[in-house]
Amino acid sequence: MTEAAPDLPGERRWRRLGLLLAVVMIGATAGILAIVVRNSVLLGRMTTDVAVAQQRATTLHGMQTALLHLRVELADVEHGAPVADAEIQRGLFNRMAATGQGLFPAGSAQAGEIAGIRAAVDRFPWARLERGATPEASLLAAAETMVSQVEVRVQGLYNEQEQVYYTAIERSLKAKRDSQYALGVLVSLVGILSVCWLLVLRRRQGRRLASAYAALLTEVDERRALQDQLSHQAYHDVLTGLPNRALFVQRLEEQMADPGEPPAVLLVDLDGFKTVNDTLGHPAGDELLELVAERLRGCVRGGDTVARLGGDEFAVVVRSSAPGVAEAISRRLIAALREPFLIAGQEVGIGASVGIAHRADQAGANDLLADADIAMYVAKGSGKARFEVFRRDMRDRARRRAQLEQQLARAVDLGEIEVYYQPIVRVTTGRVVAVEALARWRHPVQGLISPAEFIPIAEESGLIREVGREVLRQATRQVQQWRETLPGLERLEVSVNVSVRQLAAGIYAEHVREALADSGMPAEATCVEITETMALEGNETVAAELDRIREQGVALAMDDFGSGYSSVSSLVSLQVQVVKIDKSYLDMDSANNGTLIRATTELGHALGLRVCVEGVETPEQLELLREAGCDSAQGFLLGRPMPADAAREHLLQEARQMVG
Known part of the structure; x- marks a missing residue:
């Protein structure tokens, strides 16, 4: 007898059923994953929108606060308060408004509205408020009315952004809920269809199905992880991982x-x-x-x-x-x-x-x-x-700092930056061989402002570049004039200070070239003093800038040697021609018979450098420098920093003594 033929129609039915289940699973999975992907993208976009809207709302709130303070200051002016306080608040508002305008796309209605608000504030005749001790009541009333109108406009922008913020939050949460619901449906569907498929394919395809099922679950986990990552990035700093x-x-x-x-x-x-x-x-x-x-x-x-x-x-x-x-x-x-x-x-x-x-x-x-x-x-x-x-009381100090920063920005153009000159004398003869140029700010109302107060402000705000350029320009002109007009001072030299921020900008060498060309001051009679030597090393921009200064024939001096980051290796790596020993060395060495000064001077001479000591205040210290073989010195004993007229008289008196 022959064997019975296999049930071919039954096998085909199972295969068709398996194929149908596979198609249903793939289609359902693809559709749900498309929903998840769309909602994930939407969630990422909404998270970004939430952060942007919150930043805009915060800035607009700051503008409202500044306007409120401005209105309060204007009200105080009516009762005799100084107009300067209101002017400070106006400056703070302008800064906040400029920031707020930059947060909106150029050409947008919001950016245009803020630009209009700034223009409305700027058009008001604030200068008339500053002229008299008691401004006109009508003018103050007009100012308060204008500020109130601007407040209404800012409030409208704030309300709009607040609504945008809450709408973005709501949409973000909805997208997250939809994604979670879709993921739940997907997991359930995958489970049901997987069981069916396992029954259909039985053992022969069970292992392959298990791998596919694991891959799908992995995809679900990755999507959830992506959502968590987007939420994390919206509220955390990307670089450090800290909350933003x-x-x-x-x-x-x-x-x-x-x-x-x-x-x-x-x-x-x-x-x-x-x-x-x-x-x-x-x-x-x-x-x-x-x-x-x-x-x-x-x-x-x-x-x-x-x-x-x-x-x-x-x-x-x-x-x-x-x-x-x-x-x-x-x-x-x-x-x-x-x-x-x-x-x-x-x-x-x-x-x-x-x-x-x-x-x-x-x-x-x-x-x-x-x-x-x-x-x-x-x-x-x-x-x-x-x-x-x-x-x-610190609020008053902060207000003064903000006021000084605003006024310092105009000080160079208004001619308020002056140069004081401190003599540098040759130790062996006592003759003045150079002067160090030091920046001073003569405020039209407050008088001479200490450099300890305004130099840090200039450094932090970046205004030190313009201040330093003005000092360099004035100093080279003045010293060259003395060289040409005062007898015996034809070889007088000038030293100017430069900060690392000026050098890092990459334009200081050009400023030096312009100053020398404008004044006629010889490069070999000009010296640039640098500090913060550790920060200078290893920076290509600074190194190139120092090379360009040397190529002009200008000498470089390491200032404040013995304090801060200065080191012996810096003397070699920075290729300076002069080393200026800090006052702290001299103070420490006065009780040691000049051992430290003598050793440092011998080191400088061994490296081919000229040695100058700062902070000389007593005849005993000057004598110690003579015995140590120092080249030059400066300090209150030899001459305090003084304005140009006083410095000229000092130099002229010395020239007369030389002739006599």
């Missing part, structure tokens, strides 16, 4: 609403970070910020929040502002950041200035953060690498 400003403000508001212990805010600003960024480059700056974030995390408690607000500014929400808690954390932060960092193969030293603001009568999180910012600037102005606790 939006999340920081949110957590601070939550702490402020808690009826328990009131919070405190620490605002941390890195001292010297801009120098590292300018000299070693942005990649090195980014690496430094990551290391700083890591150290800050290790200095706070479990419930505190460390955030990066932007640039080199960090902030901490201290969940309890019990006496001494915020101060203790600030000490740990400062000590941790004082330790050197290894960046780009070399040690880099920075510091931190910390402002502390405790919860008091502030209206909201932004006001508490603003108070911490004011305290931080006070800490910077008091020597850096320290902390200050906010006090109400």
Whole structure:
């Protein structure tokens, strides 16, 4: 007998059923995944929209606050308050408005509205308010009316952005819910169809189906992870992984609403970070910020929040502002950041200035953060690498700083920057061989402002480039005039100071060339003094700039040798011709019979350098320099910094003594 034929129609039915299940699974999976992908993209876009809308709303709120303060100041003017306070608030509003305009696309209705608001404020005749001690009541009333009208326009923009913010949040949450629902449906469908397919394909295809099922579940997990990543990026700094400003403000508001212990805010600003960024480059700056974030995390408690607000500014929400808690954390932060960092193969030293603001009568999180910012600037102005606790009187100091920064921007054009000259004498003969040019600011109202106050402002704001250029221009003209008109001073030299930020800009050598060509001052009689030598090393832009200065025949001097970052290796690597020994060396060596000064002078001469000592204040110190073999010296004993007229008389008197 022959065997029975196989049931071919039955096998075909099972194969068709399996194929149908596969098609259904693939189609359903593709459709649901398309929904998930669409919602994921929408969620990412909505997350970005939320962050942008929140930033715009925050800036518009700042504009409202500035306008409110401006209106209050105008009201105070009616009762005899100075107009300058209102002018400061107007300047702050203009800065906020410029920032707000930049947050909207060019040509948008919002950008146009802010531009119109700025134009309305600028068109008002503010100059008439400043002329008299008591402005006209009608003019003040018009100013207050204009400000009120502008407030209404800003309020409208704020309401619009707030609505955009809440709409974006709602859409983001809906997209997230839809994605989660679709993922749930997908998982259920995959499970049901997989069981059916397993029954159809039985053992022969079970292993292949299990792999496909695992791949689908992996895809689901990846989509969920992508959603979590997008949500994380919206509220965290990409570089350091710390909470960003939006999340920081949110957590601070939550702490402020808690009826328990009131919070405190620490605002941390890195001292010297801009120098590292300018000299070693942005990649090195980014690496430094990551290391700083890591150290800050290790200095706070479990419930505190460390955030990066932007640039080199960090902030901490201290969940309890019990006496001494915020101060203790600030000490740990400062000590941790004082330790050197290894960046780009070399040690880099920075510091931190910390402002502390405790919860008091502030209206909201932004006001508490603003108070911490004011305290931080006070800490910077008091020597850096320290902390200050906010006090109400600090607002006046912050207002003065903002006012000085605005006025300093116009000081060069208004001819308010003056040059003072300090004599540099040859140690062996006592004759003046050079003068050091020092910047001074003669304010039309406040008189002579200390360089210790305005130079840091110029450095941080970038105005030091224009101030330094003006000092260089005036000094070369004046000294060349003395060389041509005063007998016996035909070989008088001039020294000018330059900061690392000026060199890093890559245009200082051109400023030197222009000044020498304009004044006729010989390059060989001109010297550029540089400091911050550690920050200068390893930077290609700075190195090229120093080369261009040397190629002109201008000498380079290392200033403040023996303090800060200066080192013997810097004398060689920077190829200077003059070394200026810091006053601290002289003070330390006065009790050691000049051993340290003598050794440093011998080192300088061995390297072919001229040696000048700063800070000579007594005849005994001058005699010590003679015995050590120093070339030149300067200090109060030999002549204080003086304006051009007084310096000319000093030089003329010396010339007469030489002739006599």
